[in-house]
Amino acid sequence: xxxxxxxxxxVICKSGTSVKIECRSLxxxxxxxxxxxxxxxxxxxxxxxxxxxxxxxxxQGVEKDKFLINHASLTLSTLTVTSAHPEDSSFYxxxxxxxxxxxxxTDTQYFGPGTRLTVL
Amino acid sequence: xxxxxxxxxxxxxxxxxxxxxxxxxxxRVSQSFFWYRQYSGKSPELIMxxxxxxxxxxxxxxxQLNKASQYVSLLIRDSQPSDSATYLCAVKTGNQFxxxxxxxxxxIP
Numbered sequence: 001x002x003x004x005x006x007x008x009x010x011v012i013c014k015s016g017t018s019v020k021i022e023c024r025s026l027x028x029x030x031x032x033x034x035x036x037x038x039x040x041x042x043x044x045x046x047x048x049x050x051x052x053x054x055x056x057x058x059x060q061g062v063e064k065d066k067f068l069i070n071h072a073s074l075t076l077s078t079l080t081v082t083s084a085h086p087e088d089s090s091f092y093x094x095x096x097x098x099x100x101x102x103x104x105x106t107d108t109q110y111f112g113p114g115t116r117l118t119v120l
Numbered sequence: 121x122x123x124x125x126x127x128x129x130x131x132x133x134x135x136x137x138x139x140x141x142x143x144x145x146x147x148r149v150s151q152s153f154f155w156y157r158q159y160s161g162k163s164p165e166l167i168m169x170x171x172x173x174x175x176x177x178x179x180x181x182x183x184q185l186n187k188a189s190q191y192v193s194l195l196i197r198d199s200q201p202s203d204s205a206t207y208l209c210a211v212k213t214g215n216q217f218x219x220x221x222x223x224x225x226x227x228i229p
Contacts, residue, residue: 034217042221043208043219043220043221043222044219046216046217046219049215049216091161093163093164107152107212108152108154108166108169109217110166111156111163111164111165111166112163113163114162114163
């Protein structure tokens with residue numbers, strides 16, 4: 001159980017194009033999904049927290065107009081990298097927190113397999 | 121000051137030995153603690169969660185939490201080459217998860 005998928009798993013695009021990454025919780029519902037970015041040999045950097053039916057909360061320094069997040073259902077969140085540039089090339093990972101696990105003793109998050117984005 | 125600190129390593133242990141990974145955190149009100157394993161090029165995988173002071177064992181893994189000293193550790197017994205990975209400590213404070221930079225572990229056959 002607790003499987004999270006991401007699509008695509010890797011993508012190569014030209015500079016200036018937009019790329020959409022999907023994050024799905026396959027066997028549970030998630031009120032909250034998180035989007036992370038990880039550069040080579042560095043740790044996870046939280047980009048934004050996405051709650052179903054409401055606007056995402058972005059971390060300081062993350063441009064919300066560049067990284068558009070939509071969390072339209074309890075099983076799907078999308079991240080769109082708009083007008084991608086080579087410096088956006090990174091490993092993008094989503095995670096999902098199951099419904100009903102927001103309280104002490106049960107809270108956790110399950111990670112998707114990641115999407116490797118290369119912008120030429 | 122970083123929320124969560126880990127020794128980046130690399131930590132090398134021989135096969136069969138005990139690997140000890142440590143993590144400290146800065147916020148005393150943090151209540152939930154997690155260890156994730158991340159293989160190169162892959163996303164993190166949850167190994168253990170711990171919420172109360174003391175030890176929690178799961179197979180070859182033991183998590184230890186000391187809230188008074190604000191540290192959490194992970195022991196891996198009978199280390200195997202397949203345990204070679206980066207181990208991430210995560211701390212939940214309020215509604216936020218904070219990750220350490222990870223400790224790279226190499227188990228030498």
